[in-house]
Amino acid sequence: MLRLAAAVLTALGLALGQQTVITFYYPVGVAGPLARFIEGYVRDFERQNPGIRVNTVFGGNYEENQAKVVAAIKAGNPPDTAILLSQQLYTLLSLDAIEPFDPYLAKDPELKRAVQDFFPAFMMNSTLDGKVYSLPFQRSTPILYYNKEAFREAGLDPERPPTTWDELVEYAKRLTKRDAQGRVVRYGVAIPTEDRSTWLLEGLVIQAGGLLYDPAGRGCKVLVDTEPVRKAMQFKADLARKHGVSPEGVIAWGTTPGDFAAGKVAMIYHSTGSLGFIRNNARFPFGTAFQPKLVRYGVPTGGANFYLFKGSDPGKREATLRFIKFMTSPELQARWSIDSGYVAARRSSWNLPLMREYVRQWPQALTAREQLAYAKAELPVYNLQQVKDIIAEAEQAVVLGRKEVREATREAQRRVDEALRPFCR
Amino acid sequence: MAWHRPLPFLLPTLVFLLAFTYLPFLIAAWQGVPALGSLAQRENANALRVTLLYTLLTVPLSVALGLLAALAVEGTSRLRLLVRTLVFHPVILPTVAFAAVFLYLLNPLGPLQGVLRLLGLQNPLGDPLGAFLAVVLIGVLKDAGLYMLYYLAGLQALPKELLEAARVDGAGRVATFLRVTLPLLSPTTFFVAIMATLGALRNVDHIFVLTKGGPVGATDHLLYRVYVLGFEYFHFPQAGALTLVLLTALTTLALLAMPRLEKGVHYDG
The missing domain is CATH 3.40.190.10 (Periplasmic binding protein-like II)
Structure with missing residues (x-):
């Protein structure tokens, strides 16, 4: 006591x-x-x-x-x-x-x-x-995770992951598996459209030769209405809507590593921070690779x-x-x-x-x-979450086929500029 | 009893309510006044529309489900007790946990894949309509069990003579229900409907877990929007302004609806 x-x-x-x-x-x-x-x-x-x-x-x-x-x-x-x-x-x-x-x-x-x-x-x-x-x-950085067992099953070399966007689509087609009734049991690829973020989109934009912001813009200049952004959004939309190798609609960020570890998707784009989870949960050999390029490699930190x-x-x-x-x-x-x-x-x-x-x-x-x-540096900007929401919403509208990409980026650019005005006089 | 007699007993509660609820609320609302003009934005209009639709769908559905469940499980047989437990179970689960289960169930490659495909919803949470319906469904299932309890209590309090009189007069089951039971239950229905409306406007936990207001704003409930404006964009004046609007609308609604609704209510004794 x-x-x-x-x-x-x-x-x-x-x-x-x-x-x-x-x-x-x-x-x-x-x-x-x-x-x-x-x-x-x-x-x-x-x-x-x-x-x-x-x-x-x-x-x-x-x-x-x-x-x-x-x-x-x-x-x-x-x-x-x-x-x-x-x-x-x-x-x-x-x-x-x-x-x-x-x-x-x-x-x-x-x-x-x-x-x-x-x-x-x-x-x-x-x-x-x-x-x-x-x-x-x-x-x-975001990386590409791929299921080596699925690669082997589809006749792909598990030591040679895709290096270009075209290759990614081609591989994804071979990796998408359907059952006798035509139902998909494994998708080729999943690139989450994070609910409220632009991180993975930024990577695609860099790979398409652009950048989502002006590095000299001091947190005030976001570049949405540009050709690389349009290419990036269209690429994501096409994966499901044109090629049928990805689940339709907006793909959730949080559940994607679990889907990969369960063998339901053969390739995913995700944070390297998920490596620990995937290592502990995937019961198949898996590889990681650079995200494929369109004109250059690149991701945001x-x-x-x-x-x-x-x-x-x-x-x-x-x-x-x-x-x-x-x-x-x-x-x-x-x-x-x-x-x-x-x-x-x-x-x-x-x-x-x-x-x-x-x-x-x-x-x-x-x-x-x-x-x-x-x-590259990740989108550095004032009023961060609102700017991200505007761009993410435009991206979702394109992925869902609700808006034509040109219209979506033009409108998002106008709204982002408006959201930045109070901070950037 | 003099009007001031209860005051000392109310005081402790009142102090805490003032300090932690009313005062912060008034400050927030006051800060919001200058920002009222900036509310005319597409996002806010969308949130208003979503909230109205959400309320119009969840209130009647959860009340009806509560009543149906109560009628189905009245009595004490084992099977009925089991059904009662099942319907009531979501009520005692935290909404976040309940919603997290659906996050798994509604995954495009989850266990309900076949059912979802039949409904034409391959990836419900990734689709504006699907996500909205999922949020409604969870709102309904979460609260129907509670309303069932109120209705069970209401059913037990029904005067048996009236039901017997109806039977003697040769009324069928449907007629008895529509002409006797339902009108006699009107106080319960009134109460439950108010509870459900308040719930639909106040409980947005599942939106945080399932959809975060998306996709493309399809589940952007007003209250969730207040949170986003305040604690994600840090536009506190706008959040305060939206709160003020929400409160005014609710108060007006309550003032208009109360006397009208009460007219149709039967009170016993």
Whole structure:
């Protein structure tokens, strides 16, 4: 009894006196028990830093987590750090909620080294006017997953995935399997039309030789009414409506990895962050590959970064930076990559024995890293979610055959420009 | 009893309601006033249309299903108890969990593939009409069990003499139901219809799980739109303005409907 009382008192003392408590919001954007991994890393950090307690808040998916963080900011109680989409930079700046890392980079060589060690592609969404506003944590690119068993069954070489859009269609036709009544039992390919996102569309646009925004546009110039965007939307629509190799209608993002793992779709476009889930659930050999090209390879980077929030006192800021350095260290990034499938964002992670062994066993993990050489920044724009919704709705209308592609992109361009006007005078 | 006597007893609840419901609501609505002019957008008009259609479909369907279920399972045989449990089960499930089951069932390659194909809906959640019907279906199934309970209570309270009198007078089952049971149940129906209307305008959890308002806005319920405007676009004034409109519409509806509906209601004693 006395011992218990003493323990309680010590804990209280620690909580009141010696411990710095920092608040950390994080999302989970793909299938699998990722929240458990993150909580585990946080506990490891606390063991190594007994003076710091991290108050973790699991915020749901990316959008929900963003909503919770903004609500906390509006309520005058901002977190010390949070993992938010790297492309939220402009929205967070317009809320006047974040601070750059630069003052600490000058003082802290370890942090400086980290910034130089991240893959440059993953820093593209982090920097503006020479300042670093966020550090990569759960970063990804979309890749092509394919079922090698289905390839063999269809007489295709399982070591030779499709490399062009035409090949993708041709393979998908051979991979689509019907039963005696003509019902599809396995589709050739599924490219989700994410409910509220433009990520996969962006990849197709890059592959068609374009880009969804003007890189010099400072978050204000989105390019929807262009030929590459029209080609990308039409390609998606044709997969089901013209070629019959994909489920008709809008394909859900969330259930697609499960459908692939269950053998119901032979090829899917999805985040490399789903690699962990697919590895654990697919009962057939599968491969990963670059997304096929029309005129060039290319995908947007994706995923989320650590931000620093205004209103954190110096003691907490120091603890926060220590926490961020831990979470973005080469060792932890390697562990996180192995646990989840996200790309270890530090180049030096890939030289660690742990990572070498993993890659030897699962060479599928290399695809996303190598694809980084062809990656572009993900749509960086003010008023992000509304802009995404407008473009996604246009894309859905084309995929559903409700609008002719030229009309859809023209209308979306007008609406996007309107949505950006209040932010971009 | 003096009018102020109950006040001290209401006070604790009132304080919390004021602090966490009424006051934040008033602030949000107040902030919304200047943004009222910006509401005339295609998305909002669409959401209004979706909400009206959703309410017009779910209310009669869930009330009718509740009544039918109550008539079917009145009594205490084992089979009836089983059916009663089945119909009631969705009520005790969290809406999110219930909707997540349908996410699996309505998958284009899921277990209902054959049935869906017969209905011409290969990928219901990926199709505007299919997604809307799925959301309606779940709204109806989720609440019908609760309405069944109200109707069961209503049926048990029916005066047996009137039913017997009807039988003695030679009324058939259909006539008895239409001329005696149904009018006697009118207080229950009135109550259930109001509950269902409020539910249709307030419960949008399944839209979050199943469709997120899509595809192409087909399930963009007004309340879901308020959430999107406020917590995804962070256009708080517009969200407040839309809330204000929603509230005004609801209040007007209630004021208009109450006296008219009540006229047709039979109250016992």
